[in-house]
Amino acid sequence: MPAAARDLSSLLSQLDPEAGLAQRHLWLIALFDWIRGDGAAPEAAAGRVELLLDAVDARAELSARVRRWWLRFTREVDLAALLADHGFAPRTAFLSELALRLRHKLLPGTPETADASELFRLVLPGDFDARWIARLPERQLARIGALLGDAQAAAPALAATGEAGTGPEAPRWRHVLVDAVLYCTSQVAATGFSPELRLRMSAAARDARPFHALMNDLERLHHELLRVPADDAALQAAFTAFRERLEACRAASATVYEHFEENGISVGLVFRLRQLRERILRIRELLDCLIAPQPGPSVARLLTRLIAAGSERQSVRALIASNSSLLAAKVAERSAETGEHYITRDRAAYGRMLRQAAGGGAMTGLTVLMKFALLALGLSAFWGGLAAGLMYAGSFIAIQLLHLTLATKQPAMTAPAMAAKLRDLRDDAAIEDFVSEVTHLVRSQVAAVVGNVTVVVPAVLALTGLLWLTLGRPMVEPAYAHKVLEGLSLAGPTALFAAFTGVLLFAASIVAGWVENAFVLHRLDSALRYNPRIVRLLGAARADRWATFMRQNISGLTSNTALGLMLGLVPPVAAFFGLGLDVRHVTLSAGQIAAAAAALGPAVLQSPALGWALAAIPVIGALNVSVSFYLAFRLALRAHNVGQVQRARIRSAIWARWRHRPLSFFVPARAG
Numbered sequence: 001m002p003a004a005a006r007d008l009s010s011l012l013s014q015l016d017p018e019a020g021l022a023q024r025h026l027w028l029i030a031l032f033d034w035i036r037g038d039g040a041a042p043e044a045a046a047g048r049v050e051l052l053l054d055a056v057d058a059r060a061e062l063s064a065r066v067r068r069w070w071l072r073f074t075r076e077v078d079l080a081a082l083l084a085d086h087g088f089a090p091r092t093a094f095l096s097e098l099a100l101r102l103r104h105k106l107l108p109g110t111p112e113t114a115d116a117s118e119l120f121r122l123v124l125p126g127d128f129d130a131r132w133i134a135r136l137p138e139r140q141l142a143r144i145g146a147l148l149g150d151a152q153a154a155a156p157a158l159a160a161t162g163e164a165g166t167g168p169e170a171p172r173w174r175h176v177l178v179d180a181v182l183y184c185t186s187q188v189a190a191t192g193f194s195p196e197l198r199l200r201m202s203a204a205a206r207d208a209r210p211f212h213a214l215m216n217d218l219e220r221l222h223h224e225l226l227r228v229p230a231d232d233a234a235l236q237a238a239f240t241a242f243r244e245r246l247e248a249c250r251a252a253s254a255t256v257y258e259h260f261e262e263n264g265i266s267v268g269l270v271f272r273l274r275q276l277r278e279r280i281l282r283i284r285e286l287l288d289c290l291i292a293p294q295p296g297p298s299v300a301r302l303l304t305r306l307i308a309a310g311s312e313r314q315s316v317r318a319l320i321a322s323n324s325s326l327l328a329a330k331v332a333e334r335s336a337e338t339g340e341h342y343i344t345r346d347r348a349a350y351g352r353m354l355r356q357a358a359g360g361g362a363m364t365g366l367t368v369l370m371k372f373a374l375l376a377l378g379l380s381a382f383w384g385g386l387a388a389g390l391m392y393a394g395s396f397i398a399i400q401l402l403h404l405t406l407a408t409k410q411p412a413m414t415a416p417a418m419a420a421k422l423r424d425l426r427d428d429a430a431i432e433d434f435v436s437e438v439t440h441l442v443r444s445q446v447a448a449v450v451g452n453v454t455v456v457v458p459a460v461l462a463l464t465g466l467l468w469l470t471l472g473r474p475m476v477e478p479a480y481a482h483k484v485l486e487g488l489s490l491a492g493p494t495a496l497f498a499a500f501t502g503v504l505l506f507a508a509s510i511v512a513g514w515v516e517n518a519f520v521l522h523r524l525d526s527a528l529r530y531n532p533r534i535v536r537l538l539g540a541a542r543a544d545r546w547a548t549f550m551r552q553n554i555s556g557l558t559s560n561t562a563l564g565l566m567l568g569l570v571p572p573v574a575a576f577f578g579l580g581l582d583v584r585h586v587t588l589s590a591g592q593i594a595a596a597a598a599a600l601g602p603a604v605l606q607s608p609a610l611g612w613a614l615a616a617i618p619v620i621g622a623l624n625v626s627v628s629f630y631l632a633f634r635l636a637l638r639a640h641n642v643g644q645v646q647r648a649r650i651r652s653a654i655w656a657r658w659r660h661r662p663l664s665f666f667v668p669a670r671a672g
Helices: 003-013 021-036 040-057 060-076 081-086 093-104 115-121 127-136 138-148 151-160 172-193 203-209 214-223 232-265 267-291 294-313 314-341 345-375 381-401 410-425 430-469 478-487 494-521 523-528 532-538 540-576 586-602 602-606 608-639 647-660
Strands: none
Touching: 003 021, 003 040, 003 608, 021 040, 021 060, 021 115, 021 127, 040 060, 040 127, 060 138, 081 115, 081 172, 081 267, 081 294, 093 314, 115 294, 115 478, 127 294, 138 294, 172 214, 172 267, 203 232, 214 232, 232 267, 267 294, 345 381, 345 430, 345 586, 381 540, 430 586, 430 608, 430 647, 478 586, 478 608, 494 523, 494 540, 494 608, 494 647, 523 540, 532 540, 586 602, 586 608, 602 608
16 A cells, blocks of 8 residues: 555544544644645645545545534634635734734644634645645546535534524535625725725715615625525626626725825725725635536635735735835835936036035035034933934934035935836837936936035035134044044945945935825825914914925925934944944045044145045945935835836946946036
8 A cells, every 4th residue: 555545544544523623623734734745746735635535435434424524613613704804804904913913923823723714824824735726626626515515415414413594405605605705795895984995085986885785785695695496697687786886896995096196195094905905806706606607616716815815914024015015106206206306407407406515515514513513522322323313414404494405315316206217118219318317317416426525625624724713723633533534444344334324315215205195194284274273373374384384395304304313323323232333424424534634734645544534435425325326216116116127228228328428427418
């Protein structure tokens, strides 16, 4: 006897319908482990199912024992709840679902349970099960149905247990499926009636009232499904009406996305909408099982979908990714709108960028002075970092309000604007237009960095001279100046810290997009403008000005505040955990080098430390800009659902432009 047959014989001999709950479920888990075998070939698992059916059919006593086991199983485990709810959150809230998934990952399950979903995860845990179930031929599915769903064999046992109320002509499995449809439909109706969704639907969707008639249509379908004898024409009419009502409900809920486009996105609402859509799809799958003349293939497809839904529900990453994609799109969209202002396309805009960057460099000179003043206070690491972060934030906000430019703030804003243009690449002319946008972007970044750095150095030197004339001392002590040059040396970890600063620049733009989305979602500009208490406090005119100002500047204010606090607080926090991370911002670093060189005097010109520090400036600038741009560009590509474009053609076009017109990447061409 083959080993597989011996194992099956031993397994079937252990089948005991009268065993305890845990023992019966452990037997079921062992049975499916035997079917899977080594888990290498789905075809082999399907062959083992054939072997199992042959063994059961060959012994009448074993067939009866399997049916008794199955009847007791279906009495103690609610299969309708499994079919209706497996893969869905018990509460339609994003945070509670996140906590539940974390709990499932950290805590082991037990077979001693009447929760069908928990048992399902133990019995059919992976994608391999979906693959071998999908390969079961219709003949095998019919044999399984005859074994487990034989109404004539089930009716006496049901009558003996007092469960014959479903009627001798109606198979129990049909009632289970109808109950599952009822459970799912009630959840759809409850979600559709929730005020969070109802108030955000379009006026036309609310007027159509699709959710109001949903349960009535289900009741008619329920009646026709269980009618004896069946009326095929009436059943088909009820089925069609219910499917059309479901589609109307889905279309009505989809209008909420239009509200998101204008009024901001809530991750919690996106989660509820996705759950609603998935429940409607589940109802369709259940109906296919009920309506199909041969339900076996439809049931097999339903099982594979349940396995996939269970696997997806275990993933915390999938939950966050699927429900934050729209938020990412909105963040990218808002950043793209802002980023368009940072791209220069002609000489006038290029000159304006240089002037604004020069002003930003001058303001950064004052920032460098205040940084060294804070160091002189000798605050502890955390409080010194907090004070520096607040000072940076105030400086960056001043640069924003004065309409000046800080170079490293641009890439995270311009990347989404560039990614949005990738959707329109259809021919060579479109690719050339995109390459032109790349040249505009590169020279905008170059102009901003050059404007910042070339002005911050003389600004710091001028402030150092002023301090020497008024106080008789430089901006930084000579001993500390050596440490500054060594810390900014290209020979050290400066490049790593510059790349890390690029990550912080990107993170600041994400925080800004998220806050702006929340500002719009909760209509805070309208609250500032019309709230009676605020109007009484500020007056109508001032409240209107504040509302307009905050709506226009909330993103910049948030981004600058977040960036300033991260630049100040991340180094001491990282040091607390022993990570040794620091930040390197190109404009601030150039100012610090100028202050250190001024403190050491003309002799520093002969010091190799100054040369290594100066060599680090272009590297810091390049890494600040490129890392933040790359991360923002990747986010925008994913948010805009941009697929695999003709990247080779784009790269070759960019190189061709570089070979023939290299100066276009640094200065705009003359008009005419």
